Amino acid sequence: MKAMADKNLHVMLMYVIxxxxxxxxxxxxxVISSTEQGHWLPVLIGVSIHFLFITIYMKGLSYFPKKDIIRIYAGIGKWTTIFFIIPIFFYFSMILLITVRAYAEIITIVFLSNTPLWAIMLLLISISTYIAIKGVETIFRTGLLLSLLFLPVIIFIFFTSFQNADWRYIVPLDADLGFLMKRTYFESFFAFSGGFLFLGFVQPYFSYDRKYILWAGAFLIPFFLFSVYIPVLTFGQATSATTFLPYVIAVDAININWLMFDRVTMFFLLSLICFIMLYISLVSWKAVRIANHYLPAIKPVKLLLSLSTLVFISCFFIPDWRAVEQLFWWNTFLRFYILVAVPLSLLFFGYRMKRKSKHENM
Structure with missing residues (x-):
């Protein structure tokens, strides 16, 4: 029982961070730029869609115990490789490219303005690659360590960020569905769609109880909601909509007299960047798992180094932040395909296999 609890804890924490x-x-x-009022509705819709498809995803995976989604799709037929495995691999590659380039730009803008962009990208991808080389067990152990070190910091800063909130800005609470036609709202789903796919890759290594993942998802709801509302309550809708990284700006306005450090923003950002590097390592490991399945003659380490090098070089072909935003938009279509198609397909194939097995036993 203890070993099972430990695995549940590792998977939960990796999901959270x-x-x-x-x-x-x-x-x-x-989210703020997608609507002028009633921000709770776009957040609620995004969270609801997330819970719906993660529940379907885990239910589908439950039909294939101790199998990852690579073996599941490979065992069904070659056409599933075309419709699911190849898009998933391409999606992971796009995530790596966009995440490394975007967060390197953010780090440069926020607190390392004199550091060359290539150096920050190299740091992000080299540390992430090193962790990924060590394997999934190391990734999850690192996730446990980072959670113990930085989760208390994140939670503390999250609650202190209410310091400058003016609750009059919460009204009006009326909302309309106009945001459903906004490009920025569809782009916001990157926060919902990419973080749960690892559950389908760790089944041969870890077992976990589905209810713990749902609890972890419930734990994240206030962060989704107030990451939007804290900038609105601090600066108002009109100002928040014009700022770059509104939540980071709101955190930068925090003043804690009894704290020996002038800015808590630095600790907040460093904590999140550590989480991002671990996320990059996990995505790299998943992408290499797919590549190694179809290229078994090449060692996983060589595949990982080749993928990381290719991502690093590709980052130089993205000239500025406008190009990053364009990549975000192009990736949105693939993101929704993965979000919807993968969970539904696993549920369909699992249910079909169960019915077929039941019919044969009769």
């Missing part, structure tokens, strides 16, 4: 690394940077700005 993967999403926390994605929530606080671009997600608030995307």
């Amino acid at each position: 993967s999403h926390l690394g994605l929530i606080f940077f671009m997600y608030p700005g995307n």
Whole structure:
């Protein structure tokens, strides 16, 4: 029982820190710019869709115990490789490219303005690659360590960020569905779609109880909601909509007299960047798992180094932040395909296999 509990804890924490690394940077700005009032509704719709498809995803995986999604799709037929495995691999590659380039730009803008962009990208990808080389067990142990070190910091800063809130800005609470036609709202789903796919890759290594993942998802709901509302309550809708990284700006306005450090923003950002590097390592490991399945003659380490080098070189072909935003938009279509198609397909194939097995036993 103890070993099972330990695995549940590792998987829960990896789920939490993967999403926390994605929530606080671009997600608030995307939601705030998608509507002028009633921000709770776009957040609620996003969270509901997330819970729906993660529940379907885990239910589908439950039909294939001790199998990852690579073996599941490979065992069904070659056409599933075309419709699911190849898009998943391409999606992971796009995530690596966009995440490394975007967060390197954010680090440069926020607190390392004199550091060359290539040096920050090299640091992000080299540390992430090193962790990924060590394997999934090391990734999850590192996730446990980072959670113990930085989760208390994130939670403390999250609650202190209410310091400058003016609750009159919460009204009006009326909302309309106009945000459903906004590009920025669709882009905000990057915070929901990429963080749970690892559950389908760790089944041969870890077992976990589905209810713990749902509890972890419930734990994240206040972070999704108030990452949007804290900038609005601090600066108002009109100002928040014009700021770059509104939640980071709101955190930068925190003043704690009894704290020996002048700015808590630095600790907040460093904590999140550590989460992002671990997230990059996890995505790299998943992408290499797919590549190694179809290229078994090449060692995983060589595949990982080749993928990381290719991502690093590709980052230089993205000239500025406008190009990063364009890549975000192009990746949105693939993101929704993965979000919807993978969970539904696993549920369909699992249910079909169960019915077929039941019919044969009769």
